[in-house]
Amino acid sequence: MSEGQLDSVEALLEEARLMARMPEPAERLRLREAAGLSRAQVATAVGVGRQTVANWESGETDPQPPGRVKYLRLLEGLAQIHPAPAQSAAQSAVRAPEPGGVAQPAPGAAAAPDFAAQTAWRPDGLAVQGEPGPCVRCGVLTPFRSTDGRPLHAGAMCQPPAVSSQVSAPVSAAVPPQAAVAPAPVASPPAAPAPSPTPARVPSRPQRRAQSSARAQAETNTLIAGAVHEELARAEGDADVALQALVKRAIPDVMRLFEETRATARYQYTAYPSLPDILHKPSKREPDQIWEARPNFHHPHYSLKAPGDVHVTALDANAAYLSALKCWLPIGKLEHHAGDDGVDAKRAGVHLITPAPWLHPHLPDPLGDREEPGALWITDATLRLLLRLSGPKYALIEAPTVHESWTSGATENFLDALRKVLAAAREDALAQDDSITEGYVKAMYSKFISTMGESIHNREIQRPDWMHIIHSQAYANLWGKAYKAHQAGLEVIAMMGTDELHLAGDWRQVFTEGRGLAQMKVKHGDAKASGEYTVGRVVR
Structure with a gap:
């Protein structure tokens, strides 16, 4: 046998030794919880994602390189600090099996948690639900189901022991049959009945969700x-x-934050779905076929070149893309629909439409400034805006004609937990004048959005449909601010990009000035350094 073959054999033997030393999934979970470590802490130390650690602990996947050796070293160290309970204690809680049967828990003994149980998922990505029952892991009521039909928290995200321990276990005091019969007591007035114990309060679903969200x-x-x-x-x-x-x-x-904020999610998503050609770039320099409704509006009745004294303020919408994370996103593989069959309030994706003409010169076109007329592919965020504007509340435009769609079951809250965490961190940074954290948070949400398409910088997710929808939602949000200003009697002089709105009039009567997500600030750093300028009316 050659030296190279011997090396290969030794490598295989070393792999076998490692896997033989690897604790079972239930023991991996026990060791981490015994040490009081979060999955995020383990993931950071080992160099993997939080969901990977969750999969290792549930047995869904086995530890693989490059994190396997570090993970095994961590588990072996934790096992020395927190050894497993004596096996005899576990055996005493198990009743001897009857002939031909299997061992059963002894009367009064709590059943061992089933850490191998897995959440059952529907084809649309939502967790299967049924009648509420005690979770097979933590004992707290849950409507979600495991693959074998038993109650199990979605994603195996069980409640903390403090919650589970609120449910009292029955205590039985066994009396030996040899005990002597006590003499009859002297007659006495009947004692008042003891008050019945107050049943333990099981937290409601909103309370449990709030507890999980607070921990995350x-x-x-x-x-x-x-x-x-x-x-x-x-x-x-x-x-x-x-x-x-x-x-x-x-x-x-x-x-990593994205994985952490999905800890309490009750549905799975597809990170790398097969995509229709319209969502693929023909080349690195050419865009795909989705139009994001980018605005570049300038009021036709006003001009910088015309003499005049109309006072204009250039405003900036704060963290526009961060706010746009609150939008309807498809969570599964996109499916094709002909006509308007794909238009559904609980579905999202992209749609081929022919829009109605926009006839309001005082307001920006909600489709932005297109160079080519006719049918075009738009996102769900743009379509929802057009449908709202065609409804009886606005009645500003006719409804578009939908020719075909690529959509999937959707939710508006998919990225909301991530948005709230980043928004809270941004708010704290602003309050403390912490420009480092503010810049870090901005880089996180902007790069998260820009690299979720066909990008070499983020190999963990490829959802160009999400990227387009979030961009379009930012434009739709800005259009809503322009409409609000118009309704208050202000003139919309210009609207550009996702965050730039130029208004003539007292804008502070409409918007709160500041750097918060719901506030507006005077724009600085462009050619109009002061953020204020004058325009003149154009005589037509």
Whole structure:
């Protein structure tokens, strides 16, 4: 046998030794919980994602390189600190099996948690539900089901032990049959009946969801603050160097946050679906066929070249893309529909439409400024805006004609947990005048959106449909601000991009000034450095 073959054999033997030493999934979970470690902490130490750690603990997948060796070393160290309970204690809680049967829990003994149970998912990605029952892992009521039909929290995200322990276990005091019969007591007045014990309150679904969300947000906030402190220490306090390092790591960091914020999600999503040709770029330099409704509106009755004294303020919508994470996103594989069959309030995707003409010169076209007339592919966010504007509340345009669609079951809250965490971190950074964290958060949400399409910088997800929808939602949000200003009597002089709105009139009577997500600020840093200028009326 050659030396190369011997090396290959030794490598295989070493792999076998590693897997033989690897604890079972239930023991992996026990060791982590015994040490009080979160999945996020383990994932960071091992160099994998939180969901990967969850899959290892549930037995859905086996640890693989490059994180396997680190994970095994961690588990072996934890096993020395937190050894498994004595096997005899476990055996005492098990009743001897009857002939031909299987061992059953002894009377009064709690059944061992079934850590191998997996959540059952419907074809549309939602968790299967049924009548509420005690979870096979933690005992807290849940409507969700495992693959074999038993109650199990969605994604195996069980409640903390403090919640489960609120349910009291019955205690039985067995009396030996040999005990002597006590003498009859002396007659006495009947005692008042003891009050019946108050049943333990099981938290409601909103309370349980709030508890899980609070835990997830605490972990994600720790990740953001920890990254900032880590880079500041590495840069020896140099804020510019630390921010540059944080921007470079923004993509993997935000993907880790994305996984963390999905800890309480009750549906799966498709990260790499097969996509129709309209969502593929013909080449690196050519875009796909989706029109995002980018506005470049300038009021036809006003001009910088015309003499006049109409006072205009250029406003900036804060963190437009962060706000746009609240939008309807398809969570599964896109399916084709002819006509308007794909138009559904609970579905999202892209649609081929022929729009009606826009006849309002005082307001921007909700489709933006197109160079070519006729049919075009738009996103769900744009279609929802057009349908609202064609309804009785606005009656500004005729409804578009929908020719075909690519859609999937959708939810408006898919990225809402991530949005809330990043928004809270941004708000805290602004309150503390922390420009490093503010810049880091901005890099995370902007790069998260820009790289979720066909990008070499983010290999964990490829959803160009999401990217287009989020962009379009930002434009739709800005259009809503323009309409609000118009309804208040202000003139919309210009609207450009996702965040730039130029108004003539007292805009502070309409919008709150500030840097919060729902506020507007005077735009600076462009050719109009002051953010204020004058225009004249054009005589036609």
